Amino acid sequence: MTRNHLISATKANCLYWLGRYEERVYITLHLLRKCYDKMIDGELEDYAMFWTRLDANGVYQSSEEFTFGMMYDGDNCASVMAAQTKAMDNAILLREDIMSETLSYLEMSVALMKECRERKEMNIIALQPIIDWSLAFWGSAEQRLRNHKALYIMMTGRNVENLDMLLRFDYSYERVALAYDSLKRYLHQIPTIIDDHIEGQLNHLIIKEHFNLTDVEYRNKVLKFINQLVRV
Amino acid sequence: MNIRINELVDSCNTVNKWMERFGVRFGVYKHGVFNEQLFPFDSIPRIISSEDWAYLERGLKQRVTALNKFLWDVYHDKRIIKDGVVPKEFVYSSKGYIPECEGISPKSGVYAHIAGIDLVEGKDGQWYVLEDNLRIPSGASYPMIAREITRKVSPQTFAWNNVAENRDYAKLLATMMAEMNDGRGISVILTPGRYNSAYFEHSYFAEKTGATLAYPGDLFVEDNKVYYAGIYKEKTRVGSIYRRVSDEFMDPLLFEASSLLGIPNVMQAYKAGNVALINAIGNGVADDKGIYYFVPKMVEYYLGEKPILQNAPTYLPYFEKDCDYVLKNIQRLVIKDVSEAGGYGVVFGKDLSGKELEDLTELVRTEPRRWIAQEVIDFKDLEILENDETVWHKADLRAFVVSGKDVQVWKSGLTRFSRNPDSFVVNSSQGGGFKDTWVMGS
Amino acid sequence: MKRYLYNYQTIVEFSEPVPLHAVMLRCQPINNACQMVEQEHLVLSPDYWLQAGQDVYYNRILFGGANEPHSVFSYVSTGIVATDTYVVKYCGENLFLFQQPTPLTVISDRVLTLRKNCIEASYDICQWLNENIEYQPQATTVDTTAAEVLKSRQGVCQDFAHLMIAFCRQQGIPARYVNGFLEGEGETHAWVEIFDGYNWLGFDPTHNRCITDGYVKIAHGRDAADCPVSRGMYTGSAQQKTMIHVTLHQL
Known part of the structure; x- marks a missing residue:
């Protein structure tokens, strides 16, 4: 077969x-x-x-x-x-x-x-x-x-959800950055399903200098991009 | 035969809990609403002795071989019609006869790669064939997973009893699919979708055979070859399709135009020999209730052998002699409408009132071609566990015959029992349950 | 012998690009004893894969599709045909299939009393249809059955043909549905062939006549569903617009 x-x-x-x-x-x-x-x-x-x-x-x-x-x-x-x-x-x-x-x-x-x-x-x-x-x-x-690709897609979903929750519950920058890093490790195994433009945006947003979840506009932007990052 | 099943009987609830854990369900549409229910399992197995099995196996191989030859003949030379064995009306006016299949030559002459032959054991110990299912026979997955679970729950039962292995059904399927595939590409199981009654079986077979479960939108035809679509323009060639979609929905450019379950132009690829369809298109002409009457004649005609398996005694009002018999004895026969399926178009003379009998008699007299009549077989009842007692219900047996390069009869079968003790109508969609079927070693 | 130039053009437009489009066409005249294609050309949409074949009635088909987004599909079938008087030879086909009513050609009432001879009966049917059915383009669809036409008494050439076939089959006359071109300008036309025991003869119930010439045959089947001049399927939610133009002109 x-x-x-x-x-x-x-x-x-x-x-x-x-x-x-x-x-x-x-x-x-x-x-x-x-x-x-x-x-x-x-x-x-x-x-x-x-x-x-x-x-x-x-x-x-x-x-x-x-x-x-x-x-x-x-x-x-x-x-x-x-x-x-x-x-x-x-x-x-x-x-x-x-x-x-x-x-x-x-x-x-x-x-x-x-x-x-x-x-x-x-x-x-x-x-x-x-x-x-x-x-x-x-x-x-x-x-x-x-099929490893299938596993990476699932793990990507898992990590996107994790990151989404950390943001909604105001976790610290360190926790968020770690989670984002973890997400990227899986994402880069399946490059065809990433929206490169949005990844670029997130890379720019999730850095210590810009991180500020009390800023409603910032918070909504990051959440939006996290949810649009994967194209399936 | 010293069979010990006490432990298995005691674990019936445990087994059913495991069935639930594995999601062993089938779906039923009631008033337009889809309901998936667990298929109730009764742990008392149907037991078939090795001698009985040897007889059944020979008979099933013979019957399916003859049916495949009949299908080839219908769509090629039609010798059996020209020689006057089967009247042409029964073939060409059958709903299952598909003119577009004329001249198509599937590999090895196999049309019914998977045949589900429904058998019943009479109280007199004689086995009868109730029905042939050559289109999309379903149900083998249930005894397969039941065996998996019962062996886990009660290993001592199987250590004590010498039961033939039945978990190899997936291997039979996989081997046959690969043979029909001819190395062209991947093998897929085409499912109509999640809300099909037999979806559990589609996905379970995909899991166990290694074939890919494909939904209609996943497949397309290009340059007259069939492909499976991956994300982002990837594609891989498909060599054989075990299709769980009915004939009329398979190709919207040739058959039912509104079908969303098919693959446009798949029939052209099939005609050209670029993809194998399992089962072939057009098998309905051979499992038509009207053609059933002629199957023993097919065995004689194509194989020159006496039929091993018997039909239930059947009469075709189309023939005058049979018609007279039927009209005289209608009150004790079972009358089947050749155009119905699923057990609803079956009427027992004994259940009808005087007026209803008169109306039916008139219908048979004026539309003889539409009906087939059979003697009512007194099925042997099987023991069923109901709460803490055993009751006796009617049951049938669906045996599965897989034909690729060779014809193999699966050493088991789906034993279905009816919901009511006295009901002769045994069919998954009307309630009831199932048992494992044990073929004993010698 | 008469010679005709035919030109059959179809343009299918989608309101937005469709990701997948599959087609099956019957757009080329057949060759038989009374009709010979002397020249033919096909102009087809590029980027569509298309292959030639035959259906079960030996009609010529073109099938294929496109798996890249497309907004337009078009084709032109053109050429020159030489025809003799319309008599189609019997080639051993299964007559039973053409005597059985199909869902599109089954009627329950016996409305007509016809003469015994099948050719005379066919004239009678055409006459009855001419007097009782109104040619009305908006009244029916491609799925309308003969029974519905009998009730509504309105239809187009497809409906006239289906009803004639239904009457023929009631009488035991093998009859089949034919698609093709009619002399003039417009769309494709449908008519009927009946079997007289030796050959298939053509009748045009829409125009109440027995066919001798001026008709070029593309395909036949038990009914319209067996031999549509084009069938397509596409994915997505686009709206489809189809523009067809047929010319058949005697040379």
Whole structure:
């Protein structure tokens, strides 16, 4: 059987977005844990920062709504449920590349999310397996993807999402620069899908002298470019 | 035969949990909404002794060989029609007959590379062929992955019982695809898309055979050759396509013009021998319910042999003698509308009221060509686990025959059981479940 | 014998470049006992790959496409044809196929009583169509069936031909759909050939006549869907505009 080394346009798109959504699941759970922890005994000011950034559309009014919705509300595109389902929607089209074993981690994650939603599980600790499976997913994918380009596209998606989140949550320049560097390492393995012009812009923006996330115009520009960097 | 399956029976729930983990589903459209459901698995296997299997295997090879010869004949010399064995009306007015296939000569004379022959075991122990499926028979992936999982969950069951290996189906497919490919390029599985009922199978076969899963937009024809499109103008030649798209949607320039599932000009590339299509186009003429009646005659005509496998006793009202018999006995026969598919156009005389019987009798009398009648076979029931009990349901067996350079019969099959214990209609899209099929070693 | 110059020009324009365009054309007259192509030329869009072939009815086809973005596709088929009186020889084709109704040519009612002789019956059909169906360009589409035409009583040459074929098949007369050129200027024309037991004879139901000359045949099939003069498929959301011009002029 002659091996096919090409990746179709649809597949490239699925790989990139699988990377992004699965990373979004992981990071959102991480941030939610921090936020819920602050909500135990803290004042509104302590967790407002998390709340406003996670619930950027201002959907939720009460702590209960926020807690439940950010985990399980499939209609809220920022929720863990939405991200996990979208990751699965992309992954299912990639069974032959990532293999059934890798896909199974996402199947189990979606099944667990649905089950917890059914029984209105308010404690995020019940979602620990989702984090475990997410890491298992990455390990398994890396093992099984025989086409390296496909792996790099997925890792690119993962790193774009990571960088996007760091920017939205006002992380330091050092963290952001490191993440951008990490992203570029994967990007340069698949040069045909980078928008060179936008990369140039970002290189100019993500340097110590210019870095200033309190400047709304700067912040929006960087976020915009990050999201347009990869053409799939 | 000393079979031990207690451990397997006890692990039925575990096995189904693993099925869920691997996403073993099929999709059903109900009122326009697509619903994917897990295919319920019953861990009690259907067991076929090695003697029974030897008989079935010989019969299946013979039947599929004859069917492939029939297809070649229909699209070339038509000797079987000229010699009066099959009336031309049954061939040319069959919906599956595609004039554009005339004169096309697929490699090695194989049209049905993958044949799914539906069999049933009668209570009298006799096996009957219910139906031939030569277009896009589906279902082999389910027993394949069931075996994978049951061996993991209950290894001791397989250590104790000598069951023939069935996880080699992908290898059979891959070998056949490579043979048909002839080194021209890559092999692909063409799927209509994510929302097709058998999508799990399409992607699982791609995973296990190493073929590429292609969506209609990924393939195009240039200079009469088929290519797979990579991002940014890359392309690679395609040598064979295992296509899970129906004939009429395959080429919008020749067949259904509105089809978005096909590849424009693929038929020209196919005609020129630049790409292999698995299965070939035009097979519907041989698995037409009306042609079924003639298959045993095909075995005699092309192979000069007595048919090993039996059809269910069948009558064609087209022939006067059969018509008289059918009209007299209609209340205990099963009547099938030759134009329907999927089990909906099947009527049991015993289920009809007096008026309905009269109407049907009249229809048979005035449109004899449209109907085929069969004796109702009392299927042997199989044990099914329901909660903690066992019940008995009707089940059939779809055997898969893969033909490339040689004809190979897969040492297993999809055993499907019906939703209701008394229902004779067994079909995935109407509910029910499946079992693994064990062919025992000698 | 008569000689004709034919010129068949098609220009397809897209409102924006389409990334992929695939085509199948039947644009060249056939050669048979009563029609001989003496000279022919094809002018085709560059950058399209195109190959010549034959369909199952032995009609000449050109198929191919372009995989680079294009906004225009055009072709000109031109030449000189010599014709004798329109009688198409039987070449062993499967008559059964032309006696079976197809979805485009199936009607359920028996509307006509026809004379027994198939040639007379064909005249009767043409006469009936002439009296009962109105030639109306806007009323139908390429998918309109004979049954629909029978109901609406309006159509163009394709519809007249389909309805005539439906009537013939009801009567057991093998009949087939023909595409080609009619003497004059305009678009391609459709008519019918019926089998009289020995040969195929031409009838033009739109003009209520039996064909002797002035017609140049391109292709035939069971119905229009079998032998369209052009079929194309493209990806993207562009709008397509097609301009066709046919000239058939006696020399």
